[in-house]
Amino acid sequence: MSKEAVKTVSKSASGSIGTAWRCPVCGSGQQEPLVEKLGYLYVLCTGCGVASLDPLPDEALLEGMYEDFLALECDGVKMSDHFSPEYKEAYFREKDLDFKDLSFTPPASVSMLDVGCADGIFLRYMDERHSVEGEGIDVSLTMVEAARKEGFNCSNSKLEELTGPYGLVTLWDTIEHLPDPKKSLREVNRLLAETGDLIIQTPCIGTVSDAWGAEWIQYQPPYHTFLFTEEGLVRLLEESGFSVSGLVRFGAGVTESGNSLKPVFDSVVKSAGIGDTIVVWAKKTAVIYP
Ligand SMILES: [Zn+2]
Numbered sequence: 001m002s003k004e005a006v007k008t009v010s011k012s013a014s015g016s017i018g019t020a021w022r023c024p025v026c027g028s029g030q031q032e033p034l035v036e037k038l039g040y041l042y043v044l045c046t047g048c049g050v051a052s053l054d055p056l057p058d059e060a061l062l063e064g065m066y067e068d069f070l071a072l073e074c075d076g077v078k079m080s081d082h083f084s085p086e087y088k089e090a091y092f093r094e095k096d097l098d099f100k101d102l103s104f105t106p107p108a109s110v111s112m113l114d115v116g117c118a119d120g121i122f123l124r125y126m127d128e129r130h131s132v133e134g135e136g137i138d139v140s141l142t143m144v145e146a147a148r149k150e151g152f153n154c155s156n157s158k159l160e161e162l163t164g165p166y167g168l169v170t171l172w173d174t175i176e177h178l179p180d181p182k183k184s185l186r187e188v189n190r191l192l193a194e195t196g197d198l199i200i201q202t203p204c205i206g207t208v209s210d211a212w213g214a215e216w217i218q219y220q221p222p223y224h225t226f227l228f229t230e231e232g233l234v235r236l237l238e239e240s241g242f243s244v245s246g247l248v249r250f251g252a253g254v255t256e257s258g259n260s261l262k263p264v265f266d267s268v269v270k271s272a273g274i275g276d277t278i279v280v281w282a283k284k285t286a287v288i289y290p
Contacts, residue, residue, distance in 0.1 A: 021043065021054065023045035023047060023048060023050065023052065024052050024056060024180070024182075025045065025048050025050045025052070025181070025182050025226075025232075025236065026045060026047050026048035026050070028045055028046075028047025028048060029047075030045065030046045030047045031043045031044065031045055031046060032044045032046055034051055034205075034219075035213065035214045035216075035219050036214075037214065037219050037221055038221050038222075039221075040053050040054065040055070040221035040222060041053070041054045042054075042219060042221070042227065044205065044229075045232075048232055048235060048236070049228070049229040049230075049231045049232025049233075049235060050181075050226060050227075050228050050229070050232040050233075050236065051205055051226065051227040051228070051229075051232075052225065052226050052227075053221055053222065053224075053225050053226075056179070056225060057179070057222045057225060058179065059179040059180075061222070062139070062177070062179050062222070062225070063139050065222065065223065066138075066139050066140035066142075066143070067140060067141060067142055068142070088121065088124075091121055091125065092125055092128075092129065095122070095125050095129075096129070098199075098201070098248070098279050101246075101248040101250075101279070102199075102245075102246035102247075102248060102279065102281045103246060104197070104199070104245075104246060104281050106126065106130045106132055106168060106197075107167055107168070107197075109132070110132055110166075110167035110168045110197075111134075111135075111165070111166045111167050111168070112126060112132055112134035112135065112166060112167065112168040112169070112170070113134065113135050113136070113137070113162070113164070113166045113168070113169045113170070113191065114126075114134055114135070114136040114137075114169075114170045114171075114172070115136075115137055115159065115169060115170065115171045115174055115184075115188070116137075116138055116139075116171060116172065116173070116174030116177065117136025117137060117138045117143075117144075117147060117152070117154050118138055118140075118143045118146075118147070119143055119146040119147050119150065120136055120146075120147035120150055120152035120154055122134075122136075122170060122172055123135075123136050123147070123152045123153075123154070124150070124152070132168075133153070134153070134168075135153045135154070135155075135166075136152060136153065136154040136155075137154065137155055137156070137157050137158070137159070137162070138154060138156065139156070141156055144156050159184055159187035159188065159191065160187055162191055163191075164190070164191035164192065164193070165191060165192060165193040165196070166191055166192055166193065166196060167192075167193050167196050167197065168196065168197045168198075168199070169188050169191060169192055169196070169197075169198050169199075170198075170199045170200075171188075171198075171199070171200045171201070171202075172199075172201045173201055173202065174202075175200055175202045175226065175228075176202045176203055176218075176224045176225065176226055176227055176228075177223060177224065177225060178225065178226065179225060181226050181236070182236060182239075182240070185236065185237065185240035185242075186240055186241075186288050186289065188240075189240055189241040189242070189284060189286075189287070189288040189289065190288070190289040192284045193284075194284065195283055195284060195285075196283070196284045197245075197281065197282075197283060197284075198237075198242055198281070198282045198283070198284065199279065199280070199281050199282075200233070200237075200278075200279070200280050200282070201277065201278070201279040201280075202227075202228060202233065202277070202278060203218035203224070203227055203228075203276060203277055203278075204227075204228060204229065204230055204233070204249055204275065204276055204277060204278035205227050205228065205229045205232075205276075206229060206230065206249075206274055206276065207269075207274040208251070208252055208253050208269060208274060208275065208276035209227075209253070209276055211253075212253050216253055216276070217253055217255065218253075218276065228278070230247070230249065230278055233278060233280060234247075234280070237280065237282050240288060241284055241285065241286035241287060241288040242282035242283060242284055242285060242286075243282060243283055243285040244280055244281070244282045245281045245282060245283050246280070246281040247278065247279070247280045247281070248270075248275075248278070248279055249269075249270070249273055249274060249275035249276075249277065249278050249279075250266065250269070250270040250275035250277055250279075251266060251269065251270075251275045251276050251277040252265035252266050252268070252269045252275065252276065253276045254266070
């Protein structure tokens with residue numbers, strides 16, 4: 001993505017959104033513009049702490065975007081490189097660390113659904129590391145095909161079409177891509193068994209994103225439709241019938257290739273709890289659907 005297309009929006013520009021703007025999550029009109037990029041504006045709702053794209057791409061556009069997912073390139077990294085053996089090794093290490101940080105151990109023989117499963121890399125992790133055979137769904141037919149070729153139980157189904165119940169639902173780097181995260185979390189609540197577990201990992205707005213401004217790597221319109229502050233995500237989870245059991249934040253927004261100080265930055269932001277990625281473990285504590 002070219003840097004010329006990026007500019008930070010000054011607070012004085014808030015009037016440019018117009019008075020008709022309403023937060024797609026909570027309906028509040030209180031907003032703060034964050035960044036304008038590629039013809040889209042990220043607007044932070046100061047009512048609920050969730051940022052959304054303005055204009056918000058519709059579901060059909062979002063679904064169509066992921067068919068050529070493997071050919072996409074962002075910040076010089078091809079999406080297809082995400083599935084190299086080196087990536088798999090790093091991915092497994094990161095998931096081991098996430099579970100350790102959250103003090104989360106998957107219940108034995110749990111029925112699991114991975115939402116946004118891509119080529120099934122998390123299903124592979126759960127199978128190889130925890131002997132859990134899960135099920136995955138993804139909007140992209142090409143990714144579902146790749147996962148099925150590897151023998152994983154994946155489909156193009158939507159949350160609304162599933163019946164469950166599952167003991168564990170996971171969304172790794174997925175909720176920020178959804179057209180309506182509030183609706184999706186209600187569906188996840190419906191699909192989970194009583195006291196079932198939910199794990200969500202997503203970019204997190206805060207000190208690090210503020211420091212990077214328009215250069216923050218997670219400002220990726222139109223792919224990243226919603227970006228959450230920690231408070232915003234916790235609040236939405238609580239309103240969707242979940243209670244948070246564990247939470248960790250890590251990452252300083254520094255890419256591997258560009259900076260030898262990455263480990264130092266990462267270590268500092270993680271111990272300060274201000275990382276720009278958040279992983280939350282929550283339990284279903286209330287039934288949202290009748
Ligand atoms: Zn809101």
